[in-house]
Amino acid sequence: MRNILQEIKNFVRSRSIHVSYVDVGSCNGCDIEVLACLAPRYDIEQYGIYVHNNPREADVLLVIGSVTPQWVDKLREIWDKIPEPKAAVAIGNCPISGCVYARRGTLTTPPVENYIPIAASVPGCPPRPTEILNAILSVAPIIFKDYEEKQP
Amino acid sequence: MRSIVYYVREFLRPEWLKKFFSVKTAPLTTPAYFKGYPTLTDKECTHCLTCMMICPAPGAIAVLRHKEQWAPEIYPGHCIRCGLCVEACPEGVLTSGRILDVTSRDKTAFSSWYRLEVDDNLCMRCGNCCVSCPVNREIDPQLAGTGTSASDEVIMRIEGGRVTILHEEKCTGCKTCETNCPNRAIRVARMVEGVQGGEAEA
The missing domain is CATH 3.30.70 (Alpha-Beta Plaits)
Known part of the structure; x- marks a missing residue:
């Protein structure tokens, strides 16, 4: 009985991934690439990925940008608002290394792994929409499949 | 009535249902001519x-x-x-x-050279840059002390109490002058220019 329930959950979660994105201080280049995923050429919704931009109903959080000091506590708040199961994907070079902002005299505190756990990161400045799409599609089954059975 | 039956039959076809509920395009692949990681x-x-x-x-x-x-x-x-x-x-x-x-x-390439710049407000005319420069030492072994030189072939020398840059093109970009300058008055900058037509040199 439990297995059937889990199977249903697996099926539903594989076709209904809700995404929320947060820009913690980027140059807007990666935001535009995330936006391009919604456009008809890439059409993120045919894979069952919906962008809601509300952390309370999100499964995947896309973190964009090198972290500015104002975002340090607020990013953690957003992450805590997302219900389990959840995953965070770092989009672009900025959350990984700070990219061009990782130099003297800039008010950024990368990497973003210091503040929230990151499940996958997509390098690139900016990454291509296909790379973002592939990252979400490949991280979602790992995190969401058999989530209840994996719990201790 | 016949048209309704037609539509119901059309929409219950397995191919149509499969097409409607499944993904239409696989994730697009990156073309080979796109700039990837080198x-x-x-x-x-x-x-x-x-x-x-x-x-x-x-x-x-x-x-x-x-x-x-x-x-x-x-x-x-x-x-x-x-x-x-x-x-x-x-x-x-x-x-x-x-x-x-x-x-x-x-036939495009980059050509580069080094530009020397001395800030006259910071420079205290000690001549350290002229003395420490390894290219200067090779051209004029007599160059020492205050940085004055009799040779016209050196990169820079002290003339009338000021640093004068004579042959910027001989600079190799080692930045020895920068590290030996007590006031950070001298600056070595690498200039890069795109050229077309095969006249590029390093």
């Missing part, structure tokens, strides 16, 4: 560090030695895929997309 070709790296000097992203490329063999390494979390290292490399060690094809077809 990869190594089989050419030999000469450790000239041109790629590292032209790279605009901090920490994106490093030339490392792997057992008697130098080779550049790209760090994906830092690289912005601009392709400047591919274009700048004189040996063609790196490749990315069709950059090498385009540069060989259009």
Whole structure:
């Protein structure tokens, strides 16, 4: 009985991934690439990925940008608002290394792994929409499949 | 009535249902001519560090030695895929997309030189830069002390209490003058210019 329930959950979660994105201080280049995923050429919704931009109903959080000091506590708040199961994907070079902002005299505190756990990161400045799409599609089954059975 | 039956039958076809509920396009693949992360070709790296000097992203490329063999390494979390290292490399060690094809077809290259700049407000006319410069020492071994020189062939010398730059083109960019300047008055800048038509030199 439990297995059937889990199977249903697996099926539903594989076709209904809700995404929320947060820009913690980027140059807007990666935001535009995330936006391009919604456009008809890439059409993120045919894979069952919906962008809601509300952390309370999100499964995947896309973190964009090198972290500015104002975002340090607020990013953690957003992450805590997302219900389990959840995953965070770092989009672009900025959350990984700070990219061009990782130099003297800039008010950024990368990497973003210091503040929230990151499940996958997509390098690139900016990454291509296909790379973002592939990252979400490949991280979602790992995190969401058999989530209840994996719990201790 | 017949049309309704027709539509119901049309929409209950397995092919139609499958097409309607499943993904229409697989995730698009990246075309081969897109600029990706630079990869190594089989050419030999000469450790000239041109790629590292032209790279605009901090920490994106490093030339490392792997057992008697130098080779550049790209760090994906830092690289912005601009392709400047591919274009700048004189040996063609790196490749990315069709950059090498385009540069060989259009005969484009980068030419670079060093510019010396002395801030007269900071300079205290000690002559350390002229004395420490290894190129100066080779041209005029007598050059010492206050930095004055009888030779006209030196890069720079003290003339009338001021540093005068005579032959900027001889600078090799070692920045010995910068490190020996007590006031940070002298600055060495690497200038890069794109050229077309085969007149490029390093």
